[in-house]
Amino acid sequence: MKNLKTYLKQNWLLLLQNSVIAIATFGIAVSPFIVDYETLPKGYELPKVIFFQIICSIIIVISFAITIIKAEKQKEFKISKSFKLVAVISALFLISTFLSTHVNIAIWGNSFRFQGVITYLLMLWASYAVYININKLNWHLLSLGFIFSTIIQCGVAYNQFNELIRINPNSILEGIWINGTFGQANWFAGRILIALILAAFYFGLRLQRNLTLRIIFKLYFGILILFFLIVLGLTQSNWGIISAFFAIGLITLYELLPKKAFITILTIGIFISFIAAEIFLQKNTEYNLRIDILNSITTILTQPINLQQVRILSFGFGFDTLGEVFRDYGLIKGLLVDRAHNFILDIIIQNGFIVLFIFIGLIAKIFRALFNSKKDRILDFTFMALMAWMFRSVIHENGIVNIVDFMFLLAIALAFIPKKLHSNNSLNTK
Numbered sequence: 001m002k003n004l005k006t007y008l009k010q011n012w013l014l015l016l017q018n019s020v021i022a023i024a025t026f027g028i029a030v031s032p033f034i035v036d037y038e039t040l041p042k043g044y045e046l047p048k049v050i051f052f053q054i055i056c057s058i059i060i061v062i063s064f065a066i067t068i069i070k071a072e073k074q075k076e077f078k079i080s081k082s083f084k085l086v087a088v089i090s091a092l093f094l095i096s097t098f099l100s101t102h103v104n105i106a107i108w109g110n111s112f113r114f115q116g117v118i119t120y121l122l123m124l125w126a127s128y129a130v131y132i133n134i135n136k137l138n139w140h141l142l143s144l145g146f147i148f149s150t151i152i153q154c155g156v157a158y159n160q161f162n163e164l165i166r167i168n169p170n171s172i173l174e175g176i177w178i179n180g181t182f183g184q185a186n187w188f189a190g191r192i193l194i195a196l197i198l199a200a201f202y203f204g205l206r207l208q209r210n211l212t213l214r215i216i217f218k219l220y221f222g223i224l225i226l227f228f229l230i231v232l233g234l235t236q237s238n239w240g241i242i243s244a245f246f247a248i249g250l251i252t253l254y255e256l257l258p259k260k261a262f263i264t265i266l267t268i269g270i271f272i273s274f275i276a277a278e279i280f281l282q283k284n285t286e287y288n289l290r291i292d293i294l295n296s297i298t299t300i301l302t303q304p305i306n307l308q309q310v311r312i313l314s315f316g317f318g319f320d321t322l323g324e325v326f327r328d329y330g331l332i333k334g335l336l337v338d339r340a341h342n343f344i345l346d347i348i349i350q351n352g353f354i355v356l357f358i359f360i361g362l363i364a365k366i367f368r369a370l371f372n373s374k375k376d377r378i379l380d381f382t383f384m385a386l387m388a389w390m391f392r393s394v395i396h397e398n399g400i401v402n403i404v405d406f407m408f409l410l411a412i413a414l415a416f417i418p419k420k421l422h423s424n425n426s427l428n429t430k
Contacts, residue, residue, distance in 0.1 A: 013066065013069060013070070016062060016065070016066050016069075017066060017133045017138075018133075018138050018141075019062060020059055020062050020063055020066070020129050020130065020133040021130065021133055021134060021138040021139075021141055021142055022138075022141060023055060023058055023059050023062070024055075024059060024126070024129075024130050024142060024408060025141050025142050025144075025145035026055070026145070027051070027052060027055035027056075027059075027404070028142065028145050028146060028149065028401075028404070028405065028408065029145040029146075029148065029149035030051075030149070031048050031051055031052060031055075031400075031401050031404070032048075032149060032153055032180060032181055032182055032191065032401055033152075033153075033181050034047045034048045034051045035047060035048075035181045035183075040183075041112075041183060042111075042112055044181070044182065044183025044184070044399075045112065045113055045183060045399055045400060046112075046113070046114055048399070048400045048401060049109075049113065049114045049115060049119060049400050050114070052119070052122070052123065052400055052404055053118075053119060053122055055126070056122035056123055056125070056126035057122060057126075059126040059129045059130070060122070060125045060126055060129055062129075063128075063129030063132065063133060066133070067132075082128070082131065082132070083128070085358075086124060086125065086128045088358075089124060089355065089358060090121055090124060090125075092315065092351060092352075092354055092355050092358075093117050093120055093121060093124070093319075093351065093355075094117060095315050096117075096315045096316050096317070096318050096319070096350065096351045096352060096355075097116070097117040097318045097319070099311060099315055099318075100317055100318030100321055101317070101321075101324075101325075101328065102317070102318065102321045102324045102325075103318070105318070105319075105320055105321050105324060106317070106318025106319050106320065106321055109319060109320040110320045110321075110323060110324075110338055112338065113320055113338070113400070115319060115320050115400060115403075116318075116319045116320055117318070117319050119319075119400075120319055123403065123404055123407055124407070126407075127407040127408055127410070127411040128411065130408050130411045130412065130415075131411035131412070131414060131415045132415070134411070134412050134415050134416075136378055136416070139378055139412065139416075142408070142412070143198045143201065146191075146194055146195050146198050146405075147195050147198055147199055147202075147224070149191075149195075150191055150192055150194075150195035150228065151195075151224065151227075153180040153181065153182075153188065153191065153192075154180070154192070154227060154228065154231040156180045156181060157178045157179070157180045157188065157231050157234060157235070158231060158234070160178050160179075160180075161178050161234050164178075177235055177236050177237070178231070178234045178235050178236070179235065182399060182401065183399070184399065185235040185236060185237045185240070186235075186237050186239070186240060186392075186396040186397070187398065187399040187401065187402055188235055188237070189232055189235050189237035189240025189241070189243075189244075189392070189396075190240065190389065190392055190393075190396065190398060190399075190402040190405070191401060191402065191405065192228050192231060192232045192235075192240070192244075193232075193240060193243055193244055193247060193385075193388050193389065193392060194385050194388070194389065194405055194409070195228055196225060196228045196229070196232070196244060196247060196248075197247050197251065197381060197384055197385045197388060198381065198385065199221050199224045199225050199228065200221075200225060200248075200251045200381070201377060201378075201381040202217070202221045203218060203221035203222055203225060204251075204255055204377075205217075205377070229244065232244055237396075239392060239395045239396055240392055240396070243388055243391050243392035244388075246273060246388060246391050247384065247387075247388040249269075250266065250269075250384050250387065250388070251381075251384065253265055253266075254375075254380060254384070259370075259373075259374060259375045260371070263367075263370055263371050266387075267367075270387070273391055289337075289341075290341045290342075290395060292332060293332065293337060293340055293341055293342075293345075294340075294342070294345070296326060296329070296331040296332055297340060297345050297348075297349055299329070299331065300312075300325065300329055300331070300349075301313065301348070312352070313352060313353055314352045314353060314354055315351065315352040315354065316347075316348060316349055316350045316351040316352035316355075317349060317350065318350060319350050319351075320338060320350075321338075321350070322337065322338050322339060322340060322346075322349055322350070323336055323337055323338035325349070339397035339398075340397075341395060341396065341397045342393070342394055342395065343390065343393035343394070343398065344356065344394075346397075347359060362410065362414065363386075365414070365417065366383055366386075366413045366414060366417060367383075369417040369418060370383060373418050376416065376418070378416060379413060379416040379417070382409055382412050382413045382416065383413050385409050386406070386409050386410060386413060389402070389405070389406050389409070
């Protein structure tokens with residue numbers, strides 16, 4: 001007991017930092033299961049949003065306390081460039097909100113999602129807290145949280161499949177899809193996709209252990225990968241399945257090729273994959289609504305240039321307002337559409353091109369780091385998870401769980417960029 005007290009006294013700041021990642025892991029692992037079955041379909045998403053608002057608030061408070069404690073120890077308080085960038089993004093979010101023609105929705109979110117600026121600011125600053133507190137040891141806690149949560153979700157989905165087979169086998173072919181507790185198969189597919197990539201990370205590790213342990217380790221994660229693929233197939237999320245093959249291709253090339261050859265092929269593959277997504281969207285009759293959304297957003301963004309149009313292009317319409325915007329413009333009549341079903345268009349329509357350019361700059365920063373460094377499995381697989389998420393989101397919309405997954409992964413990738421590659425304008429000033 002005395003040794004424990006001594007350890008806690010000497011390492012309490014480190015424990016606080018690890019607690020930020022532990023709480024983030026708890027949020028990632030538990031959030032899919034937060035459902036109110038009495039208020040469906042809203043009961044799938046709204047409880048998750050409220051849950052994440054609480055989790056993000058706790059993360060922010062603890063991280064703020066850590067920052068104050070560090071400043072007192074160092075007898076000075078420096079504002080890092082990364083903090084300034086997050087503050088600028090926050091300011092842009094607020095500008096988009098208060099310039100919106102639907103301010104109330106932009107603040108609180110629409111009645112189905114509650115994903116207004118309050119929710120996004122909490123997620124943004126919680127992601128920044130993850131960024132400044134993550135390290136390559138507690139990263140494993142976060143990644144295993146993704147994996148084990150998804151294992152349980154896949155168990156739920158398998159039970160759903162068996163129940164549908166028992167009650168009405170034809171219902172599966174009629175479009176009643178397997179979705180775990182996400183409420184939508186595409187959202188569930190997005191989580192499986194990330195867990196699949198992280199399981200592949202562990203499967204490919206070269207452990208310095210005895211042969212028996214290595215075989216058990218490989219066998220365990222190999223079975224997990226197969227299990228994830230089977231359940232992904234049960235969801236019938238077509239683009240989610242295609243995205244999984246995209247991810248498997250990335251991982252295979254990564255394991256077989258030198259780093260620079262892999263990045264070169266990845267660069268080419270990104271352009272080809274987005275072109276393929278566009279062709280798929282145009283040719284598949286199931287996605288006609290998405291074409292209507294794309295054409296409608298294009299109509300909005302190509303209006304004659306005046307002061308109001310410059311404001312719209314720069315700052316967008318605010319979070320969660322797309323359904324109202326379509327009504328204002330007389331577009332997508334008779335349907336409630338509040339997402340663009342394309343994450344790039346969602347950024348543009350909600351926050352404008354300024355935020356989009358910042359986002360592209362962050363992705364480019366990670367990409368440049370990958371090109372100029374040796375293999376780093378944690379950074380590389382985190383980036384592959386980001387790429388697979390973005391590829392899937394070219395066509396699919398995202399629930400709150402998917403959005404938080406992405407924001408945390410983006411923060412982690414930025415945090416793990418090798419320090420020697422940082423310029424004077426680096427985001428990472430730790």
